[in-house]
Amino acid sequence: MVTQARRYHEAVSYMRGLLSGGGPDWSDQPRQFKSYPGLPLVELPREAELPGVSVAQSVQGASGAAAAPAGLDVLSAVLFHAAGLTRSASHGGVEHIYRACPSAGALYPCEVYLAWPGGGGLRSGLHHYDVTRHGLTPLRPGGVDPEALGLPGRSRLPGEALFLVTAVMHRSAWKYRARAYRYLNLDAGHLAEGLALGLGAYRIPWRMELDFSDEAVAAHLGLDPAREACLCVARFEAGGQAEADAAPGPLPEGVEAFSRCAVSDGLAQDLAAVHRAASLTHDHVSPESGKDRALPGGAATRLGSGLRWRALPDGAGAAGRATFFEAVESRCSRRAFMPVELSPAVAAQALSTLCGALLPPGGHPLEHACEAGVLLGSGPWGGPGLYMLDREGVALGLRRDGDMRPAMASVCLDQLWMRRAAMVALFFADFDALDPLLGARGVRWSFQAAGRLGQRLYLAAESLGLGACGVGAFYDGEAAELLGLPEGTSLLYAVPMGPVKSSRR
Ligand SMILES: Cc1cc2nc3c(=O)[nH]c(=O)nc-3n(C[C@H](O)[C@H](O)[C@H](O)COP(=O)(O)O)c2cc1C
Structure with missing residues (x-):
């Protein structure tokens, strides 16, 4: 039984020469879009005027600013820029549809639901975001008490609405099997960050919650809990004219069946086991929980000391x-x-987007569920090496000398294109610190944090005219050895980034 994040992480590590054979079953490919045939759709406006804010300003978000009330225009822009189908292009005669977020293996396991208090042109109730039709499917009327979902009641925001990010687990497990729990959470992190940045662009205050009752949330959303799981909840201030609180109305009959994505989509035992263990609720860890329930960050971590x-x-x-x-x-x-190095100013601009808080700006004990570092070829910080990033102090510290980028490409299943990246951002977890606080649920906290920071880098790169690509495939033991990671700490995710040939991906 996998009860701890570290045990799970080790159990699904890749080892050179030992990658299990047998590819996915192409005759039973998972459907990538959830929809509710027969239910009406509220179309979202496609031509909303968008604020001209930078990625860095979106990261800064709502600090101190008054929120504009969110209505259909804002919901449309935020959902589209977190989960929408953004454009299509033909590569070698094959049509590729891009989405707002990258996804491991382009498997797109995530779905988004909205619990809306009413106002802004949308009736109160639970809605599902229909990605292909860019609209909202109303699933049930009425409000929801966040405490009934196991969310901490004291952090309720005024006129609160919720985005609930779920994962249809077999979509990823179809290819990645038990290792999929890593990718589900990385992908959910990318998408959740899209929501947070979109809300930030409108200066709408939000709080990301990973502490809730899986069971209560699945029941409220009408999910089949063996197939689809809520991984995180973004609470935000809707700011409009909320309808009077009414108890949630009934869900359409048989709605759980829509969590199915393939004929044979039951979870394998090892994935079901880690999901079960990660679903156990713990005492909420909140700013009031005290220092003994806080994870250290930056210089206070084993990687940064x-x-x-x-x-x-x-x-x-x-x-x-x-x-x-x-x-x-x-x-x-x-x-x-x-093979072009970044100027220090440009590298710093990209890295500084990682420094904004992931959890409430006032500080949260689990803000450091993942730590960031970067492989650089050169810089004003010293020679080539692995540098750790102190996200609060906005500083870099050299942890290990030497240009590790070529060796890192080989560690990442010989993805040799990585060798030429000017920098490789790396995200780590200290499972020995996480496990006593969160048990297996720490997988969610750490990987989602890594995915969220990864999304910032993708967008920072794009806005700086650079390229970036997430890399979740690596030989775990070789990565630990190359980077000199202490026992119990692990690499979660890598994002190479740098100048790219403009005409090629
Ligand atoms: C968590 C995660 C892991 C990924 N791992 C790899 C990887 O190891 N190698 C790779 O070439 N691309 C990787 N990608 C990029 C995906 O292949 C890519 O997002 C997907 O094919 C969709 O293409 P797009 O991002 O260009 O829209 C990863 C993306 C994510 C989000």
């Missing part, structure tokens, strides 16, 4: 040339890196 830190240059947060919305619309995974 004893390093000499140097601040990123001032003005590092300056805007790139594209707005947040433009960056999402032109985004794709770009791998055609050119």
Whole structure:
């Protein structure tokens, strides 16, 4: 029984020469879009005027600013730029449809639901975001008490609405089997960050919650809990004229069946086991929980202790040339890196987007469920090496000397295109610190944090005229050895980034 994040992580590690054979079953490919045939759809406006804010400003979000009430225009823009189908292009005669977020293996396991308090042109109730039709399917009327979902009641926002990000687990497990729990959470993190940045662009205050009752949320959303799971909830201020609280109305009959995505989509035992373990609820960890329930960050971590830190240059947060919305619309995974180093100012601009808080800006004990580092070829911070990023101090500290980028490409299942990337952002977890606090649920906290930071880098790269590509495939033991990771700490995710040939992906 996998009860701890570390055990799960080790159990699904890749080892050179030992990747299990047998590819996915192409005759039973999962459906990538959930819809509710027969139910009406509220179409979302497609021509909303978008704020001209940069990625960096979207990361800064609502700090101190008054929120504009969210209505259909805002919901449309935020949902589209987190989960929408943004554009299509033909590559070698094959039509490729891009989405706002990347996804491991282009399997797109995530769905988004909206619990809306009413106002802004939309009736109160639970809605599902229909990606292909860019609309909302009303599933049940009425309000929902966040405490009934197991969300911490005291962090309720005024006129609160919820985005609930779920994963249809077999969509990823079809290819990645038990390792899919990593990718489900990385993908959910990318999408959740899309929501957070979209809300931030409108200066709408939000809070991301990973503490809730899986059972209560699945029942409220009408999910088949053996197939689809809620992985995170974004609470945000709708700010409009909420309808009077009414108890949630009934769901359409048999709605759980829509969580199915293939004929044979039952979860394999090992994936079901980690999901079950990660579904156990723990005491809420909140800013009031006290220091003994907080994860250290930056210099106080095992990866960051004893390093000499140097601040990123001032003005590092300056805007790139594209707005947040433009960056999402032109985004794709770009791998055609050119062997050109980044100027320190540009590297700092990209890295500084990682420094904004992931959880409430006032501080949260689990803000550091994942730590960030970067492989650089050179820089004002010293020679080539692995640098850790202190996200609060906005500083880099050299952890290990030497240009590890070529070796890293080989560690990443010989994805040799990575060798030429100017920098490789790396995201780590200290499972020995996470496990006592969160048990297997720590997989969600750490991987989603990594996915969220990854989404920022994709968009920062895009707005700076650079390329980026997520990499979740690597030989775990080789990565630990190359990077000199202490026992119990692990690499979660890598995002190479840098100048790319403009005409090629
Ligand atoms: C969590 C995650 C892991 C990924 N891992 C890899 C990888 O190991 N190698 C790779 O070439 N692309 C990887 N990608 C990129 C996906 O293949 C890409 O997002 C997907 O094919 C969709 O293409 P697009 O991002 O250009 O829209 C990853 C993306 C994510 C989000």
